[in-house]
Amino acid sequence: MTSLRYDSLLLQSWRINLSHSGLALVVRFLTKRFIWEYDPTLESTYRHQATIDDEVVTMEILDTAGQEDTIQREGHMRWGEGFVLVYDITDRGSFEEVLPLKNILDEIKKPKNVTLILVGNKADLDHSRQVSTEEGEKLATELACAFYECSACTGEGNITEIFYELCREVRRRRMVQGKTRRRSSTTHVKQAINKMLTKISS
Incomplete structure (x- = not known):
């Protein structure tokens, strides 16, 4: 899973099933290169600046290693604002881990909805x-999120667009x-004013 923070955008890439798919995707996005040798147990953090829609x-x-203990994993999930769940299309087991991970997220x-993208x-x-x-x-429809297939190795698919989206x-x-917060604040102010007016009139 990749997790992203916006200004800073917090983005997490979760490498399902300890493959290096997520890390390879991040490296391809940042450097436009593919590196064959990865240590799937390493966790990596990157900062990247881009102009998206003139902003x-x-x-x-x-990019999480996928071998965290429960406390580490929960900390990573709380840290992220957006998530990329990356599975390997040649590994059904990695695909089957997506839904349980989404349920944990x-x-x-909660009560916030999770912002994520599913990537094969x-x-x-x-x-x-x-x-x-x-x-x-079909799974992306169930998760109510965007879906992409790509190749970190060849650059096939619009990998940059995944992160921009x-x-x-x-x-x-x-x-x-x-x-929503502004409406809630306005409602509280109106209620306070009404209480004051009620007391004055009584």
Whole structure:
């Protein structure tokens, strides 16, 4: 899972099933390169600045190792504002871990809804595919999130757009939450004024 923070955008990439899919995706996004050798037990944090829809955004990207204990994992989930759940299309087990991970995210982040994107990596290995595109699309519909297939190895698929779209989703959620807070604040002020007027009139 990759977690993202907006201004700073907190982005988390969760590497399902200890594959290096998530880290490879982050490295491809940041450097436009693919590095063959990864240590799947390492956790990495990056800062990246980009202009998205004419707005300069600073992202803080945490790529988790997938071997954290429960306390570490919950801390990472609380840290993130947006999440990229990355599975390997050649590994059905990694795909089957997505939904349980999403359920944990929901529990930790409630009452807030979770902003996430589902990504099937290794699209260049279609001959070894164990998870169909249709299955990925169906799961994304259940999770109410965007879905992409890509290849960190070849650059196939718009990897940059995955991260930019997550930034947009976090920004939209912040705007909605800000409006909700303002409405709530206005309501409380009106209630206080009404109480004062009631006391004065009585």
